Amino acid sequence: MHKQTKIFAKRVVDFMHTPKVCMELGSFCETVITHMADQQAQCCIVLDSHGKLAGILRKDDILSRIVFKVGPNALIDDVMDDKVQTIRPDEYLYHAIGRMRRQNVREIVVVNEAMQPVGIVYLRDAIEIAASHLMEQIDRLSAEGDIDSLREVKAAQVDLAADMFEDNQPATAIQQLLSHVNNDIYSKIVHDNICHMDAEGWGKPPVEFCVIVMGSGGRGENYLYPDQDNGFILEDYDDNDHTRVDEYFRELANRMCRDLNEVGFPYCTGDVMATNPLWRKTVSQWVEQVSLWGRKRNSLALRMADIFFDFKPVWGKNSLAKDLRFALTEMLKSNHFFLQEMYSQQVDHNVAINIFGRLQREEEGDHVGKVDIKYRGTLPLVEAVRLLSFKHGFEETGTLARIERLHLAKVLSDAEKEYLETALTFLTKLLLKNQIRAFQKDQTVTRFINPNHISQAEKEELLRSLRHIEAFRKRMKGEFTADVF
Structure with a gap:
């Protein structure tokens, strides 16, 4: 059964709406109500004098708090809800759904680091793209x-x-x-x-x-x-x-x-x-x-x-980490000798291919006959891409993001970008699926796979991916040692 799990990969920024009505503290309720009616808004976002989120006034509050209690000449400060649920634009949408369900609210305000509203997410809209059978998973994860x-x-x-x-x-x-x-x-x-x-x-x-x-x-x-x-x-x-x-x-x-x-x-x-x-x-x-x-x-x-x-x-x-990242990037970019030494430490981290171009299986230990997908597959690729990123002063940390940045800077060719992304994606899929399968069978979750337990097509793709990584590592040898042989 198709579970529509793509919702778990969606970010808030891709789903939020622009708030229809935003008013400052000190506004009269009558003015707020007029604006909400004109815009057919479900709520009004209330801001302080610096544009930061101060509260929210919902459509339901007009009757319960204004009409029957304080009257239209009251200030919005006296009737707004100042305990607003908030979320950042880069967070996952399922977090927003889970938080709204727990707090029993219909909306969540999206704010930036300065606590200024940049959007709003409504529970009703979010649930429409999440099938009911996913709600249990959302509640568990959030x-x-x-x-x-x-x-x-x-x-x-x-x-x-x-x-x-x-x-x-x-x-x-x-x-x-x-x-x-x-x-x-x-x-x-x-x-x-x-x-x-x-x-x-x-x-x-x-x-x-x-x-x-x-x-x-x-x-x-x-x-x-x-x-x-x-x-x-x-x-x-x-x-x-x-x-x-x-x-x-x-x-x-x-x-x-x-x-x-x-x-x-x-x-x-x-x-x-x-x-x-x-x-x-x-x-x-x-x-x-x-x-x-x-x-x-x-x-x-x-x-x-x-x-x-x-x-x-x-x-x-987060600004502490941002400042440190900048200082680190500047230091690495100007210290080629240090990068050369880092390369020399990683040069023996070979991919799982033997001198005949075939899969190199473990020959001793608890995993004889298996292939170490992490340390003899993804790690050599991660290390090589990271070093090249450092050399060019890029601050990205994710491997795919680094590959993309190197490609945009013309450091990687179109072909190199494609085969590195394909290799990383395939090896990640192979290992992660194997780990899930082991967990479901109550077996030990490891970084090894048994080539005898994968299809012939997967074996061929595994070899192809490892050869691409090995070719890229040979290029790195020229980058950091000036030795291309």
């Missing part, structure tokens, strides 16, 4: 509450990914959605722990900060059940406040990582988490750390840098 609720959100991802495959949704789009749901869980856990700490006497965060995820989460390329790769970027503060500030964020990091582990994000075995002071720094400290990695260029520094470079903010003051 649930809020305790750890058990978030654990249910995590579990719901697998069912949704399977349904999206049935609907022939692109594997990379499914990855983006999985990453979004994971990052949303991060956001809810951080918010809840900040509230709990405040109630327990810790107070509010002593400085502004943002939580970042790194690796596949930062690129929007999560598979099923990624482990934790997270950190904090703190606003700069006086050194005299270090003990107080660090005590707060050390406690928050411990609680956040504990809850993430309970929900279904295993602790990082490499300790790449905000509980480790290495991944919990101010903006200035991060800039100095990145600069230090660039100067040292030893294997440890390169490994740490490689982990960090795909970071993305998931909660807090």
Whole structure:
């Protein structure tokens, strides 16, 4: 049965309407009612003197709050609802639907980072494109509450990914959605722990900060059940406040990582988490750390840098991450020696093709006879595209976005863009489908696939994809070593 799961890939910005009536605080209700009638508007968005969202007046409120209570000469300030549900334009539409259903409201106002209204989404319209049998999935994925609720959100991802495959949704789009749901869980856990700490006497965060995820989460390329790769970027503060500030964020990091582990994000075995002071720094400290990695260029520094470079903010003051991204991009663009060293660290990350051009299967360990699709397939491609993006000073983090940007800049030819996108999409689909199948059979979810269990056409496409990646890596050798042989 076709499940119409394309709704889970839709963004709010693609579905929102322009508000018909917007009025400032201090407006008379009679004037507001006239404008709403003229525009046949269901509601009026109320703005403060800076154009920021202050409240909303709905059509139903005209009778219940104005006609029968205060009269038409009252100010809109006295009758509006100042507790308006809001959402950002780049969020997924299913979030808007879930939030409206939970709060029992008919609309949600779309705002930008400055809290200025840029659109509105009506529940009635959104439900029309979401079949009724999808409402349960929407409610599961947008649930809020305790750890058990978030654990249910995590579990719901697998069912949704399977349904999206049935609907022939692109594997990379499914990855983006999985990453979004994971990052949303991060956001809810951080918010809840900040509230709990405040109630327990810790107070509010002593400085502004943002939580970042790194690796596949930062690129929007999560598979099923990624482990934790997270950190904090703190606003700069006086050194005299270090003990107080660090005590707060050390406690928050411990609680956040504990809850993430309970929900279904295993602790990082490499300790790449905000509980480790290495991944919990101010903006200035991060800039100095990145600069230090660039100067040292030893294997440890390169490994740490490689982990960090795909970071993305998931909660807090996003401008901190934006400023750090700019500083990082500028440093990398002007440090060709550092990029050469990064390439030298990755040069042995070969694709799964042997010297005869056939599939290279694992020869030892627990996965003999299988192919490591992640570390011998997608990772060499991700690394190569990332390095080329750094060389040209591009700030994108997603691999497809980087390929697109490199193509627009004429760094990649039309043919290169096509075969790299096709290879990434196919390998992602192959691995993600295999992981879903393993989960549904109560088998261990891994990054390996057995070539004996895929069709002949898939085997041929797998070989073709790996050969394209290998050819691109040979080009990278010329880019970063001036050695084309």
